[in-house]
Amino acid sequence: MKYFIIINLHAGGDNAKKVWPDIQKQLAAAHADYQTLYTAYPNHAVELAEQALSEIDTANQTDAVLIAAGGDGTLHETLLGCQHYYRVHQNDHPVPIAFLPVGSGNDFARGLKIPLHWEKALADILTQSAAKTINVGHYTDLDHHSEGFFTNNFGIGFDATVVHLANHSSLKSHQFFGQFSYMAAILNVIIHFKGFKTEILPGNMPKVTFDNTFLLTTTDIPYFGGGINIMPSASVFDDHLDLVVVEKPSLWQLILFVSMIFLKRHLRLKFIHHYHEKELFIKTNGNRLGQIDGEELGERTFNLKLDTVKYPFWIR
Structure with a gap:
């Protein structure tokens, strides 16, 4: 499995930046194959999601996951990027999105019972074997x-x-x-x-x-x-x-x-x-x-x- 991590280091009052080194350690300990994309400005995660999906398609990779690491805003932008991309590039099997809650609100995590502690949330992502289809607004x-x-x-x-x-x-x-x-x-x-x-x-x-x-x-x-x-x-x-x-x-x-x-x-x-x-x-x-x-x-x-x-x- 290849993980594309879109991270907003300023999420949660810079909490994401504080915990990012520990996240990297957990990824290394799990021998995870991942690539990091850092957001630098508002709506950047939209562009990064489209960039990642283009790279995944070019490599013909069938076992990829996008991880939105931040708050609900980062997840929102990641979803927008995916929807924009697949409006142009039709795909019967779109790349799934995971959420690593390191922001301040994290309402999506609460609603789907994703652990609010990033360590447990990341462990769940890395041990998950299949995606679930949900309804988004x-x-x-x-x-x-x-x-x-x-x-x-x-x-x-x-x-x-x-x-x-x-x-x-x-x-x-x-x-x-x-x-x-x-x-x-x-x-x-x-x-x-x-x-x-x-x-x-x-x-x-x-x-x-x-x-x-x-x-x-x-x-x-x-x-x-x-x-x-x-x-x-x-x-x-x-x-x-x-x-x-x-x-x-x-x-x-x-x-x-x-x-x-x-x-x-x-x-x-x-x-x-x-x-x-x-x-x-x-x-x-x-x-x-x-x-x-x-x-x-x-x-x-x-x-x-x-x-x-x-x-x-x-x-x-």
Whole structure:
């Protein structure tokens, strides 16, 4: 087996850089055949994934695995690179992706029960013998005729604003306090966030309009925001997506919402709406912040179609 490791050394407040020598030692001890590709700038992992796949095809290598070593953003970019490559170069047996969680959020790892300690996660990768096909999120921007993919979730509004503030927080780059950057951002957004109008067309159901949307996230896994269990039943082995819409709560409703999340009973609340569909249409009025797998999409109007596509992952 040949492993192509795409690593973001700055992931997790430079945690990846700190543990990389130990990762190399474990690889050497296992006599692993691997090649390292280092990310140097945003979206570089997209290019590196395409580069690795081109090299694999040229060598006609049939036993290769791409390892995304970093956080959810590194995994997201690696998936994008693979999808871009195979849109041009059709292949019935695409190279699988493995995830080595050395970032700060690691929600994908939580959702698929990949060990959060890199030593165990790497050992699992090196002893795995076959890939599993999972469903990953796919979206089409109906206004700009573009598309994209996500392993975790696509959020508009509250969670996107949290991601924006967390990514620009001085805590984000701190090795220890980086894990608290999301919580600090959440408190900030709770105080200042204003609701917005959203139109939802869930599958073949009638259109639903929410005039005061607070949180809107389409997810393929249970977690978002660094470990918040927003959709306990979500699964990558299901070809449906889960959409959670929260109408802007009052203070007491917000306290109830947070409390019920920890009990995994928040979906019972009247101001929370859940849809489980193979296909979703979402439209917002005015410019809103968006995020995908913890990566900022900027502020814009969204007019989206969302569904899933299949891709092999090197997981247990």
